[in-house]
């Protein structure tokens with residue numbers, strides 16, 4: 077009995093953080109209609125700044141806590157003013173989702189540089205000795221967490237529901253144009269909601285830091301669970317967010333306490349998928365406005381000028397020739413290896429491009445399919461001696477099957493819920509790869525994977541692997557290029573541009589969305605298998621959720637909806653750390669930064685930008701125009 | 710009081726309004742008449758600061774307001790009741806009204822806010838009964854009343870109404886026009902953009918006909934009502950009828966005046 081109470085208390089404390097993060101999600105969502113994925117990272121920023129001030133500088137706890145909260149809030153406000161506020165009126169909500177994922181990555185990159193990758197824990201505010209209440213031991217920090225959470229929730233509720241400022245915030249959420257007419261400064265309200273959400277995240281991060289250990293990338297975990305909590309509770313509903321957070325915390329701790337922590341994660345995610353399927357507005361009511369699930373804008377198509385006719389052919393031939401001789405130009409083993417990895421990842425990003433760039437769906441779980449492909453092929457090869465080729469095929473079949481099952485959830489979903497479901501899927505696969513120690517080798521990974529082979533041809537050397545991957549890519553690009561120029565591609569674009577109109581035109585939207593999703597799953601899986609065969613080793617973090625975000629960054633930076641453009645993004649983020657070793661530390665930061673910058677200033681990506689310049693140059697026979705001319709439509 | 714000189718504006722790629730000159734004097738009701746897509750809403754958005762000017766000037770009492778943002782224009786005395794009502798459906802009627810005075814909230818303590826709400830709602834008794842309800846629960850006509858009341862909360866010198874009768878039943882349409890006519894007081898001017906040319910010209914002192922973003926005709930309400938071209942295009946009177954003499958048309962105008970005067 078005591079144990080159960082102990083667990084429930086632990087769950088409530090854990091849930092308190094989820095609740096506050098969920099509250100931040102709801103606040104920003106209500107004012108802007110955007111889910112701010114960077115939310116969780118600010119908990120960690122707050123806590124680590126607190127660590128520096130309190131532990132390294134030796135300031136007294138209360139002063140340090142206030143200073144850390146305010147410093148984090150100030151930092152958040154600056155970031156919000158620079159990246160978030162200007163983007164809100166410019167980008168559709170689904171692109172905003174990816175932008176905030178970029179912010180999350182960026183923040184983790186900053187933390188990695190500032191605090192390196194070790195775990196931190198703060199000293200409890202009032203001593204280590206737990207209090208014993210009716211035979212139950214409660215850490216004193218628990219009272220702090222409870223008190224702070226209650227205070228935060230009440231203060232937020234008061235500000236939003238009971239003050240003129242709160243009414244103005246809600247007015248922005250209701251109708252931005254009318255709010256402007258009333259004389260409400262909408263950008264300022266957007267910034268304010270962002271800043272308030274950062275502030276409460278920092279406060280709750282500081283409060284829980286003494287009972288959890290935090291690393292630079294723990295923010296992703298907080299975001300995920302805050303996200304799940306808010307989905308369970310109902311997006312936009314304050315009460316629902318808090319209830320969802322507490323519920324999730326308790327359910328997770330109970331499952332961890334009585335079954336296993338693997339089960340706890342899987343339970344949370346399964347719970348999320350179920351809620352998404354049956355009660356998309358949350359268990360506790362809540363009133364999320366349903367938005368369409370495609371990225372309803374001409375963001376890319378108005379920007380991209382394809383190189384037409386002979387220019388295009390010459391260009392393509394030159395590119396293929398370059399790719400074929402690249403290994404000869406750069407014989408260094410490190411670069412060659414990076415080139416192989418670039419190729420392998422590009423296969424997966426190609427799939428993502430079909431799904432996101434063409435069909436306009438947002439997927440935050442592409443790495444999940446890489447994991448399925450990678451682990452299936454490797455386990456079959458290592459444990460059962462199945463040949464790599466058949467293992468790869470099996471992986472693809474399994475991934476497509478998984479995607480098909482997942483599509484029962486996703487195809488019914490719209491907007492953020494779709495992104496949520498794919499994220500949940502990715503996280504579910506993460507927890508399986510880590511947790512199923514007997515099959516996957518758990519966190520330490522699976523070693524002894526053979527090289528890829530077809531019959532008696534073994535692709536053992538990097539150079540052989542390189543040409544294999546290049547061959548696969550050429551076939552895939554040609555096939556997809558043909559498909560995208562056919563009725564299939566046009567139908568996908570119709571779905572992307574206007575789903576309702578597409579339905580009215582007789583396009584079977586569900587079927588096309590499903591087809592795009594299955595293609596992306598198959599390519600992800602193929603890429604995952606090749607990845608494992610190339611490294612002869614596979615560990616969970618190689619194909620985990622951060623990889624999904626990384627691939628989105630690569631896609632956006634390279635250029636969505638272009639098939640070949642994303643190769644540039646993949647190459648950039650894979651080769652740079654190899655070429656400049658010191659850059660490795662900055663890789664996370666660079667990914668985030670690249671994503672944010674591209675979304676704001678180079679929406680057509682590097683490839684789109686280059687194509688526009690090239691087309692202009694071909695047309696006029698004049699040198700390309702300056703970058704500023706094309707910077708922002 | 711309000712004066713537009715050579716105003717041109719438009720959206721990203723399209724120029725919609727070309728060289729429009731327009732004045733509104735204190736206490737005057739001025740009607741904008743034009744077909745769908747003529748640019749009435751665009752003009753009205755430019756006046757209220759939702760859309761930037763491309764050329765020309767807008768002055769209020771001799772002071773330039775074209776550089777000001779929407780908020781500053783509310784403070785200067787321009788209040789827009791936008792097309793399609795645009796009330797805050799999830800907020801209560803009371804909150805909607807309060808937000809109407811948001812730009813002036815610094816001068817209003819609770820007591821004066823209440824006083825102002827009571828004052829504005831004298832004309833809209835139905836709102837007073839439903840202050841605590843979500844505005845989205847009101848009927849279309851009531852929502853339009855709320856939108857007008859919200860516009861009045863800022864105590865504008867000039868109230869700009871965009872299609873106030875849109876989507877309302879005929880009974881309510883006359884009611885709304887009667888209300889609009891009664892709002893002219895204490896030097897408050899009204900600029901009314903309307904599809905319903907007959908009624909709006911009937912209550913207007915002066916009117917402008919806008920076609921393809923240009924003013925093609927201007928005159929007093931009466932002149933325009935009796936202009937054969939206007940009659941044919943916007944009042945649905947048959948071609949070639951001499952409107953000045955057409956007794957049917959005259960009767961109709963008289964009847965409307967009578968209805969509105971009641």
Ligand SMILES: Nc1ncnc2c1ncn2[C@@H]1O[C@H](COP(=O)(O)OP(=O)(O)OP(=O)(O)O)[C@@H](O)[C@H]1O
Pocket residue numbers: 720721723725743744745746747748749750751752792904
């Ligand atoms: N947001 C916009 N972006 C681009 N063009 C627009 C936009 N809004 C309106 N337009 C164009 O501007 C022109 C004028 O539109 P406006 O809304 O001002 O017409 P209106 O006179 O108010 O018509 P209605 O009586 O139908 O309301 C139209 O050709 C319309 O297509």
Ligand SMILES: [Mg+2]
Pocket residue numbers: 749750751792871872
């Ligand atoms: Mg209009």
